[in-house]
Amino acid sequence: MKVLIYAHDWAPSIGGIETVTMVLALGLANWKATDDGETIEVTLVTQTAANGMDDLALPFRVVRQSSQRGLAKLVRSADIIHIANPAFMPLFWGWLFRRSVVLEHDGYQSVCPNGLLIYEPNRSVCPGHFMAGRYGKCVRCTSVSLGWAKSTRGLLLTFPRRWLARRVARNIAPTNHVGRRVALPRTQIMYHGVPNLAPPCPVNRTEGDQTLPCFAYVGRLVMEKGVPVLLLASKKLSQKGYSFLLRIVGDGSERAELERMTDQLGLRGQTEFVGAVPLDAVAGLIAEATAVVMPSVWEDVAPLAASELLMQGHLVIASDIGGLGEIVDGAGLKFPAGDSDALESCMRQVLDNPRMASELRLKARQRGIEVFSEKRMVEEHALLYRTLIETQTV
Secondary structure (H helix, E strand, O other), X not given: OEEEEEOOOOOOOOOHHHHHHHHHHHHHHOXXXXXXXXXXXXXXXXXXXXXXXXXXXXOOEEEEOOOHHHHHHHHHHOOEEEEEOOOHHHHHHHHHOOOEEEEEOOXXXXXXXXXXXXXXXXXXXXXXXXXXXXXXXXXXXXXXXXXXXXXXXXXXXXXHHHHHHOOOOEEEEOOHHHHHHHOOOOEEEOOOOEOOOOOOOOOOOOOOOOOOOEEEEEOOOOHHHOHHHHHHHHHHHHHOOOOOEEEEEEOOOOHHHHHHHHHHOOOHHHEEEEEOOOHHHHHHHXXXXXXXXXXXXXXXXXXXXXXXXXXXXXXXXXXXXXXXXXXXXOOOEEEOOOOHHHHHHHHHHHHHOHHHHHHHHHHHHHHHHHHOEHHHHHHHHHHHHHHHHHHHHO
């Protein structure tokens, strides 16, 4: 079986899409070791430059910055075309050559010109202007950052992109939420897989230990992540007499404003802004956290961070919005996005009920293993590819 994976952005860039695509490519390339001799020949095509990365060390072929003619030849020679997000030209070549195309939606590009479902003029969650035919709203939205000409071009390209997405062999959504939002035929839900890392070692505390409970946030400091909601909830919790630490790990364009807000709320003495840290240092910074808070106010597609936290057995308090609420469902605490009172209530429950918190950590670990394993993700993709090929030959 020859599988072509197209990822416009890929390693050495770091991000959720890049990580998932790497895991999938490695798993498929090593498939012969787990499936009775069946082999999958993987070619990964990307527009990202190598920048010193040794592609020859990988167990699959990597083609970087291919011409359109070269991409067309690769598509024509493959049995399965797997596209990470609806890149126009790979979709076009797959349709033209009648290949079995599997399109994975890690964004909203098939229903939104900016791919985010965020209405840029006021940074609110988009109600679905493109799908409702309010195209003027779409142009106005992206013109904030792109200008009118590029905004109009982006809108016009969304029509053929969606037309092609409706004609692929299978659309893959990483959450049911995304499946509902993109509303495309032949959609299948496949959750992303994350490494099965052991939970952090419990903190050994002696009698009389005055270590304060800690709520942690890990992520970019940008508007859509909702960190102001966490700060407001922390202020309310503190006003009720609770003592705790707040650890904010990450950096971004909103950091200065968030630090000013922290001062205004009188939280500086119990809040630590750690800043950006290497990925391998994050685990140590949140190992002792009583809970990790994810207060997002936009419709996350399927945040890997949430799946990773569950796999590691962390207690997660998350906004019930988009794919985030779905991932945490039943294995953590959820609150309506933007509701600082509801978030404060969740934080208070964790402090008042240590037994409940311990039970949720066990549920988190169990859900991580059962739903978000890398092995399951690779197996589901391999089975789908085989099914599509068998259907072709009937």
